[in-house]
Structures are given as C-alpha cells and as structure tokens.
Amino acid sequence: MINPQNVMEILTNLFSNHLTLTSSPSNTRRDEEVAKMLFENVESILNSTSYSIENHHTLDHDADIELIDKEPNSKLNNDSDEFNDSDEFNDNDNLFNNDNLHDIDYNNEYDKENISQQQFSLEYMKQVVDFYDEKDKNTGKRKHSFHATQRRFKRVKYDIYISRFRQYIEAKGTKKQKLNQINSFVYESFENARQQLLSVHDIDLKRWGLQKAAELNDNTFVAGDSWITSFKKQHNIVSRKITKLVTKRDINNNYMINKSAEDFVADVQKILSDYHPDYILNTDQSGLQLEMFSNRTLSYQGEKLTLAAVRSINNTTHSYTVQPLISMSGSLVGPLFLCLKEESGRLGEYVKKNLFKPPNIVLTCSKSGKLTSSLVEYWRDHVFKPVIGKKKCLLLSDCWKAQGADEIYNTLTNIKRLEIPKKTTSIIQPLDVYFNRQYKVIARKLYDYVRLYNIDINLAQRNNIIMMNSLIYNQLSSKSFNRMIQYAWYKSGYLKTDPGTFNNVKQVCFKLVDNSCSVFNCNKTTFINCSWCEKSLCFVHFFVDFHIH
Template sequence: MEGVPGSSSEHECDSNSLHSEESKLRLKDAIKHLEQLLLENDLVAPESSGTISHEAMQIGQDLYKSTVEILGSKMFVETEELIMAESDDEEGQFEEIQDDDDSEQYMLPEKDKSMEYIPLDYKIKVVNMAKEHPKWTLKTLHKQGCSRLKSMKHLYRWEEDIKHGGTIIDKYSIINSWTYDRFVEARVNYQQVTTRNLQEWALSAASQFENFPFKASKPWVIKFKKQNRIKQRKITKYVTEKETATLEEILAAADIFRKQTQVLIPNFHKDFIINTDQTGCQYQSTFNRTLSTQRAKAVFVQHKSSNKISHSYTAQYAMTMSGKLLPLVFICLQEATGAFGSKVKKAVDEFVKIYQNVKVTSSKSGKLTTYLYTQFLKEVLSPYVKHEKFLLLIDSWGGQTNPALYDDIFQDDNNVGTCTIKVIPPKCTPLCQPCDVYFYRQVKNLIKRLQNCSFLIEQKREIASREDCIKIHAIVHHQLSAPIFENMLRYAWFASKLTDEREVFMNVNEVCFPLDILKKSCDCKNVTFIRCAHCRANYCFACFYDKYHPSTCTVPSTSTDE
C-alpha cells in the first residue's frame, strides 16, 4: 500500500477475512459496477485524461477513505444496496416522546448502529405509521415492526427521501418495475413492443424524479432486456411513418405541452382541472406469473374460459388535480351485436341501481366510439362541472378532439363555452397524462387483487361476468375515492410534470393490502382479504365483495389498532 494516499494504519481493516481473494474480487466487481452506473448516467468520461490533477487526487483520496471505512465495518455495496448516512440535526413535526418507564434508556443493540441501506417501501411504512400515531415513542414503533428506525430524528430525512423518490437504487428499481409492467401489459394485449417503447416507458417513469440524470441509454436497455429475458423476435408488421418519431421529438413535444398547460393551470380551480382517459380491462385479469417447481418445463393455469382472458372492455375514469375522482365511472362492455338484448338490458339496469357510482353502455369491440364518448361527457362529466369553467386534458384519439363537441355540451347561462381542452400530443401520453402515468396502474392492481384472491382459487370460482365487471369497478371507484388516496392521485399529476406539488402518499398495496392484515380476522372470523380505504376495517373476501361492502361502509374509524 506504499505510496497510496490515505493508506495509514488508522484505516486498515481489522478482519483478515476482508483481505481474502474472494473479498478482493468482490470489491473489484463492485468498482466495475460503479463505473458502469456512472457511464450509463453520463457522469464520467469513457476514457481518462492521462494525467491526474490535484482536484482529481483529492476526490480519489476521499473515495479511498470511504471505501476503506465501508470495508472496515464489513459492509459491502451490492447491486441492490446503498449505504445511507442519516443526519441527526433536523427538527420538525416528529417528536421524541418519552415513556414513563425506561424509554430514556431504550437503545438499539450495538450491532445495529452501523450504517445500512433502508428500502423506500420501508421508509414509507414507518413515516406513515409515525404520522398516524404522533404520540408513539421509538420503543413503541419498534414493537410495531419499525426496528430499523434508529432515532425519531431520522423520520425527517426519510420523509425527504420519500418526497424525492428515494435513493438512486430505489429510483432505478422503480424505473425498471414500471417499464416491465408496461411491457407485460402490452404483450398481454398482443401489442407490438420495440426497444424504443421500452425507452419511452423508462423515461416516463424517470420523469417523476427531479434532476435525475437518467437517459434510457443503450447500455441500460441492453441490461434491462437481459435481466427480464426479453429478446427481439421476427415481426411481420411494418410501422407507419407517423410511428417513427424519434425519442428527442417525443420528449420535445411533451415538454412543450407541459409548458403550455402550466400557463393555463392558474386560471382554473384545481377541482376543475380534469384528466380523463380510457383503459382496456380484461374480463378475467391475471398476474401472468405463478409459483412452480424450478424444473417444470411448462406451466399451465386453469381458467373456465380463455375468452374471458383474451376479450376486454373499456373503463373511463376522470380525476382532478386536487386529488379527487369524479363521482361516476363509465364502463363500455363488449357485446356481439353492439347493444344489450332486452333481458340483458333489464339486468344491467338493475345492477346500475345497486352499484350507483357506475354508468354502463356497450359496443361490438368493447371500446368507445365518438357517440359513446359524447354519452360519457353528458352523463359523467357534465353533472360534475355544471356551469363552471374547467380545463380538460385528453389524448389525441380522433374521436374526442373536435372542439365543437365540447362547445355544444358545456355552456354557461349566457351560452358561452365553459370547457378549455388541451390535447396531449401523440406518443406523449406515457409521459404527461396523469391517468396513464400512474393512476391506471393502481386501478388494474386492485382489479387483479380482486380477481385472483386465494378465496376464489379455493372455491374454483371466477368473477368475470357482466355483473362482476360492473361490481368490480364500483368497488375500485369507491376505494380509490377515499381521502387517504388524494395524495396518490395528486402524485399522478406531479409524475406527469404538470405540477411541482408532491406529498408523501400510500398506494393500493400499502393501504388495502398491507401484510399485517394477514394476522387479523374479519368479524365473521374468516381470514382478512382487504382493509377498506374508507372505514379502515378488515374484511374477508365474502364480506367485502359478495356482500358488497361499499353499501354499508361507515365513517372512518378513529381506532389506532390497524
């Protein structure tokens, strides 16, 4: 080590195991991976200058000292790990509450005092729990499963981490997860997916992180394909000239749209800045993955009807910038003749009377036409906005972009149009449409949870009928309309870069399906399936779905035993 800056004995590692060939090789791999990350994000040049400046030597010394300290504490940086130092000098709303007995002496075991990487999901869980129970002490939080919280003061730093989207490892994980989910959804619907699509989806996911230098580079997309076993296959379909826009052109168009929209936003109340979009839903949605033995060459899953998996219908939600859903959701079911028969029509009308937050229509394809979209405007949007002036963000589908369509429906008492429409440019919806960027991911997650729960598997039952489709969206709309999800809905606008406002929020999994509910029972003594987002009570599938819980849902509980 002679001649190496900072190599004094005070930095030498105490454990001989750290100097083994295996440890040296592991460190070399870590350095290679660090260089790869820096190259992917354009933070380092591909080649060195050939000379080392004084500033470069200082940086190198600091990096060396930090590395030796990490080795000395036997903490190795893996691909999924990041060493995080926590600050203890911040003050704010989280207060250290002392117990009457031994809280003052309560300390973490000595072995837990080393710096460690805390996953973003864990930080969200702890911060939200601390906010819900401001009088809980550190000791109480530990008993409730927050043992990795070393000091109440760390909550401020964790909250800032959450607002900024987490650490660099968290951000890469989120980008990869979002991109893969979009890929799977596209392939399930037999859509063509190109490398450029992966890059667009990744950039859309990365856009929620301010000043994060992610470029969806060629090295990143190669690694992403390899990790997820995605390969290019022979195609027989040719793309049109309209589909050949470059990534730079798409990003530029999205940026112009954002700037133009941000100028309009101050002219409207946030309750009347609305985004609406259609989303395709399968009659029977699946997770497309299942547990199986490692050596299984083929994996089969039984379903009563393959048509329910391949056929789809359309749901159209509308959400405001203030974090609210419009009171009704519009559903278009697929019917062979394009219209309901007399018996079916009578049954559907009865369903709508029971599930009062839905409007139902039909078409041959299960998709909306201009006529059906006009029906949506009249039956869903118009009763909400009434005569108020509002800003409506829509995508570039030709069936809804005619300004005259809105002028005929939305007028004030003087017959002056009240609707200002802003059309999102083609190919830009994954980047700047709130419904598409985040909201519909939560909708489909909740639907999959309902249609693939263990209770249905045990009963060899499926919920894929007309009534089930209507009932499912009535439940989804009811749950996502809960006040606890307002920050999540506002986040969709932030992730689209249409607003700078962002708050800590919980998603569907964290609110409705936390792991701790598995230890609790429904009032009927059956295993809990879901926690209601409104009343925060626990229910089994039969009590929640079959008995249609929203019809009896009460005022939110103030109980702390969740």
C-alpha cells in the first residue's frame, strides 16, 4: 500500500536536493497547472490497483538539444568515439555533437528546404565539410567537433547540415545551384556563338542545357518550353532576322577593329589629364541629303508595301556637309562649318550678295558638297584657330586622308591631333556614336512637317539650308544638351564617369507641352519647344521668323 504522506515527503526532498528553488510572492497560472497535473497523476496511481511506467518518443525541433546539453553527466549512447578523438573537445562536446544524436527521424524535406533557403554556395559547403572532416596527422582521428565547426561557420545551425552538405556536394550542388550552373553554361555558350556570329536556335539552348545537366548528374532537368521562355526573357534574347552575311575573315577583321579601338581609347585616357575638358575636342563631317525623310511611319497593320512621298527623289540622293566641333565638357565649340553643293564649285557674286548670313555658320561650297583638303584648311583658319587661340588643345578626328595631312596642323604648335583608327569611328568617335544622329532628328522633323502640312517652302533651297542648319546648331548649343554631348564621350569610352540622366532632342524639343504656339495672338499648332527659352513655337515663329538665341 502506497502512503501519500511518504510520497509527498520524498518528492519534496527530491525537489530540494536536485533543483534550485526560488520563492515568488504569488503563484502563477503555470505553477497551478503543473501542481494540478502532478496531483492528478499521483492521485491516479494511489487509486489504482496496479500501474506501469512507459517512455514515449516524439519528433521535435532540434532546439530541444539545448535543454539536454545542460545535463553534462547524461549518457545518451555509447557510440561517442567519433567525437572523443581530439583534445579540442570539452565534456559538453563529447556527449551531444555526434551524428548518432541526430539520427532522430527528421522531416528530410523540411531540412532540405530549410538549408536551401540559406542559399549556401557549393564552395561554402565544401569548406564546412572539409573543416569538419579534417584529421589529426598524429592520431588519424577527427580534429574538430561540430561545436568547433559551428563556431567557425556561424551559418551552420545544426549538425544535420553536415550530412545534407555531403549529399549536395556528392550531387554537385542543390537543385537550385544546378539550375544556376545550367543557366550560366547555356548563356556562356550562347554568347560565344553570337560573338562568332553563328546562328543559334531554341533547340541549341536545349542541347546545351541537357549537356550541362548530364555533367551535373541532374536527371530531373528536361529543358522544357517554359524553361526556354524564361531563359530568353531573363537574358533579353529574341529571334531576329539575319540582315547581313559575313565570312570568318570579316569576323577576324572585326576583332582587330575592336582591339584597335580599345587600344586607342586607352592611349587617349593616359593623356586626358593634361588638358582641360573645354579643349578636348572632336570634329567630324556629316552628310545631310538635300531632302531628308524618315525611315519609319505609322501605317496600317498587315499592309504589304509601305510607301512615303517626297518632293524630289533626286534631292534624296544628293547631299551637303556639316562639320560641328564638340568638347568633352559637353558644349558645341565655335560656329558650324557648312559646305553646300554647288554645280560650279563656287558661289557667284550675286549669290553671295543675297546669301542668308547667320552668326553661327561659316559657309563654303564644293561641286560634290563634300570637303576637300583645301576646305579643311579653310575650316582650320576660320573655325578652329579663332576659337582655340593659344590654348593647349587635344583634337580627335578620323583618318580621312584630306583631314589627316600633316601640313594642316604643323603650324599649330599648341594642338595635339590624334587620329582615330580606320573603321572604328562608329564605336569611339563621340560625334558618330551619338551626336550626329540627334542633329538629324531636328532636320527630319522639319522636312516631315513641311511635307505633311504642305507648306510652300523648299528646304532644299540654298538660304533655307543655311537657315535650317543655323537653327538646329543653335538649339543644340543650349545647356539643355550638355549632358547629352558628355554622354557621347562617355559611350565612346573616354569619360569614365557617367554624366547622369539627360534628355535627348525628342524629349526636349518635340515633347508637346502646349498644343498652341506661345507667341501672343498665335493659335497655330506647336512644332517645337525651344531648348533655350522653353517656349512652344509653331513652324512660322520658329523657322520663318528665325527663332535664334
């Protein structure tokens, strides 16, 4: 027969001898619940005729081990040799840092998900396992416990990570890591093929993906259509029509061109600090047709032939030349050099008498409308020298023979001219890289507007050409385009620092802020926004009235 009084005294002694007791001013709800549970259990035992005690095990979070670790004298199992092999171990390490302790039935999928969410790299996992498996050279036993490994690699929370890491290393990474490796391999293969100008199709992406998956022993990767679509979207890859065929010789030449461009830019950058940005200059000739037209138009979807009307087909095949000068500081320098196309190659006295003469144009002419060596000398004397004076200047210009003659610059001792290598101007000449296209935007807008609204003005006529180019040059001389011009230098590789956000010609001049002209009592539709005064101007008040600043 069990005596309740004896049980209570023995239980009290056990509490006093084995637990640290502290008093509190009042009983908590939890205290009352535990006491009630103990009472009910003892009462059940006292009222029963027989009883037995059974131990049950359950799955729980790995954090419960922290409670066990507080009992340094516990013996959970005898298979502790794996950890009792190094002087680095302390008592706590001996008991609870072995693989057998964690042979409890973990939910494997939860562990995999938990570990993969940490985004461990394959290299990191190898470092952890190599450190954990390191052997003592003298004893041949493991040097580091799990606690030592955990102290070294803070992101390793539980020793189940070690076994998972082993699995991932053997499998050459997690599923996500393998997919990343596959994607990287496929993209590198794609880039290599396109750099050689080779054709690539969806099936080639699939082949590369499956090839890499086989190397990684990934039998789950199938390179399906959804993966192809996602891959192309991620890397901005689309199917494009081939517009030109080249040979391997052309590819090799392209490599040499790019190499020549890179070397030239690198050489220029070495001496840029010797010059003020206002006097680091680039000049280039640009041809404009006597009648310009847009290459694109809104039209009907599905039409087989899209046509555009011009006033003279002949004028679209003949051109004149403009030669601007821009600085690295982002400004247009001096007046615009304009070479007209004249059948006789010169301007007669009557023509000169009636010429429109704006202040920002230096005018000349030739039979072809293109420059000659003598006209380059004329540009040097009437445009370049007056604006440079005695300033130390660096001039970049292309390798056109007439422009590169030594005698043109021999007398300019304060000028250092560097010749941009042949066939590289499209990638390293600032004017070609960005500025010239912006110049032609305004010109095309003028021609399109005159045709669309049937304005009785012939823009191919001599004075109208002069007036138009004077207005365009004046608009681009505004501070609104300083960053745009600097960007041309940056994109060419000479400026190392991005000049920042800027607005191009369309954004500044052809964004219709007001639909009506800003001039008093003018109700005509806006043609352009002035980059200087920001007024909205109709065609008449911009072109006919010659709106210049």
